[in-house]
Amino acid sequence: MEDKSGSSASNASNPTNSDIIALLGRMDLKLSDMDSRLRKLDGLDVKVDNFDRELKKLWLHIDTFTKENRAKLDRLEHKVDSVDVELEGARRRIADLERDKDKLKxxxxxxxxxxxxxxxIFGNIPEEEGETPARTERIxxxxxxxxxxxxxxxxDNMRFERVHRMGQKQNQVGRSGAAGSANTKPRSIVGKFCFFGxxxxVRSNSRNLSGTNLYVTEQFPPEVAAKRRRLFRRVKEEKQAGRKAWVSYDTLYVDGKQVKEA
Incomplete structure (x- = not known):
């Protein structure tokens, strides 16, 4: 009886053929799964290699592109520098031309x-209707x-090269509405003497006009005349301050020293 029971226990602990076949089946499935995963890994490795090659191509392209653009940028900077140099030269030439123009003027x-x-110039001398140049000289x-x-x-011994009214006569309408009324300002007269003396x-006697609206003054080009008017205002200020001041042509002198306009 003991032998029979021991034999039964031993048989129960040993795997049967069906168990071995089932185990082998499961192992085969696992091996197949592992093989499938390895194939996927091989494909992934290929993809990684391809990606790496593409990435290297991309970096090579970027490097080439960067170098080309760096070269273009360097050329552009060189051109900009050249333009700046030329522009500065042009500015200097323009400044020189401006100075030459001012000097020429x-x-x-x-x-x-x-x-x-x-x-x-004789100012505020009444003007006659139909006044001729000969009549202007006599006036x-x-x-x-x-x-x-x-x-x-x-x-009577003075000789004139020419005496004439300045500009065109303009008839202004007065309060009465009549043209050529007393409101018409007379044109100034220019007298060109033959002799400076x-x-x-005549000019030195213009002081006799003090207190009247009549005047006698030297004639200058408009720009010089405008500058002299400014300078004479300055002369008045300097004299009020107790300094000696005068104008020679277009230059102000104060206490014997030339003063430049600010």
Whole structure:
């Protein structure tokens, strides 16, 4: 009896053929699964290799692109630097031209002033209707005698190159509505003397016009005349401050020293 029971227990603990076949089946499934996963890993490895190659190509392209653009940028910077140099040169040339233009303008004003050297302007002298140049000259001669107190004989001996009213006559309408009324301001007269000495004799007597609306002044180009007006305002200020001041052509002098405009 004991032998039979022992034999039964031993048989129960040993795997049967079906168990072995089932175990082998499961192992085969696991091996197949592992093989499938390995194949996937092999494919992934190929993809990684492909990605790595593409990434290297991309970096190579980026590096080439960067180098090309760096070269283009360097050329552009060089051109910009060249343009800056040329622009600075152009600025200097423009500044030189501006200085030359100003000097040329000053020279032209001086030449024009010299051509006006013998001229005097007579202001606020009543203008006659239909006044001719000959009549204008006679009016100036009478004015020099009557208002500037120069001897008639001296005035008769003075010679004029030309005497004329400045600009076109403009009839203004007065309060009465009539053209050419007393409200019309008379045009100034330009007298061009043949001799500078005669001009100076007349000009020096212009002090006799003090307290009237009449005046006698030298003629200058518009720019010089405008500058002289500014300078004479400064002369007045300097004299009020107790300093000696005067204007020579277009230059201010204070206490004997030349003063430049600010």
């Amino acid at each position: 000053d020279d032209m004003n001086y030449v024009q002033s010299q051509s006006m050297r013998n001229n005097l 100036v001669r009478d004015f020099i005698v009557d208002k500037l107190k120069v001897a008639r004989e001296a005035v 005669d001009r100076e004799q």
